[in-house]
Amino acid sequence: MNNLLVAGKIVSVEARHASVIADLLTPKTSAFAPQAFENAFSVGKVATAAQGFIVDKLAFSNAPTTFIQGPNNNG
Amino acid sequence: MHLTSATPASESTIQDEMDPAIIERLATRHEEIRRGASATSKLTAALALGSVPIALGALARDVYGQAPADVVDVLQFALLLEYLEAEFYTRGVASSGLIAAADMPIFTTIRDHENTHVMALKGLLTGKGASPDPKPDFDFTAKGALPGFTFAAGQYQTFLALAQAFEDTGVRAYKG
Numbered sequence: 001m002n003n004l005l006v007a008g009k010i011v012s013v014e015a016r017h018a019s020v021i022a023d024l025l026t027p028k029t030s031a032f033a034p035q036a037f038e039n040a041f042s043v044g045k046v047a048t049a050a051q052g053f054i055v056d057k058l059a060f061s062n063a064p065t066t067f068i069q070g071p072n073n074n075g
Numbered sequence: 076m077h078l079t080s081a082t083p084a085s086e087s088t089i090q091d092e093m094d095p096a097i098i099e100r101l102a103t104r105h106e107e108i109r110r111g112a113s114a115t116s117k118l119t120a121a122l123a124l125g126s127v128p129i130a131l132g133a134l135a136r137d138v139y140g141q142a143p144a145d146v147v148d149v150l151q152f153a154l155l156l157e158y159l160e161a162e163f164y165t166r167g168v169a170s171s172g173l174i175a176a177a178d179m180p181i182f183t184t185i186r187d188h189e190n191t192h193v194m195a196l197k198g199l200l201t202g203k204g205a206s207p208d209p210k211p212d213f214d215f216t217a218k219g220a221l222p223g224f225t226f227a228a229g230q231y232q233t234f235l236a237l238a239q240a241f242e243d244t245g246v247r248a249y250k251g
Contacts, residue, residue, distance in 0.1 A: 003146060006199060010192055013192075017185050017188070018242035018243050020181055021242055024181070050155065050156060052217045053217055054159070055212040055213065056212065
């Protein structure tokens with residue numbers, strides 16, 4: 001499989017996970033999908049947040065620094 | 076994208092690197108999770124985790140050739156995030172009395188998916204001639220932002236709040 005195909009196959013399942021968990025927290029509301037376009041963050045911002053859960057320090061020297069523009073782009 | 080060896084990151088460094096606008100957005104988001112997690116600014120920062128789909132977005136960009144990224148680095152980062160999720164659910168499912176019994180099938184399913192994602196990403200990396208990074212050590216208290224969180228019985232709401240942080244495909248701009 002090419003990279004994009006793998007990404008799409010993983011992303012769609014992760015979105016199902018997000019949906020069911022949101023519904024456990026706030027049942028039968030719009031929380032399962034609060035908007036039509038998902039937000040997007042840059043890898044750098046995600047990595048910064050992920051660092052909070054990782055004991056060793058991440059090094060980001062080769063991380064992409066720009067990101068596709070689109071609806072709800074917050075990166 | 077690599078782990079540097081045994082150099083704990085300070086929380087202040089994490090905070091300094093956060094965009095203030097993101098912190099503000101998370102503060103709103105934090106209201107949404109107040110039922111489950113104790114309120115600290117460090118927690119709101121920690122919950123900025125946008126998760127795997129964001130990293131994978133860079134793969135799509137690479138495919139389109141708009142700004143060639145190091146695909147191996149992106150895959151390693153996606154693997155890191157899948158490790159994080161896989162360990163989180165594995166520990167949660169294994170903890171007696173944490174997850175409500177009626178909800179258990181949901182979380183065993185998610186756990187299995189995350190482990191499968193780990194294997195798939197490892198396979199992609201190996202296929203590109205790279206060695207998958209090993210699983211790092213995780214701190215699910217978010218370095219003290221969730222003091223006392225140990226996957227123990229009675230901590231289900233905190234577990235759910237963390238699960239939401241890990242699964243969301245981005246930080247949502249909740250309209251206060």
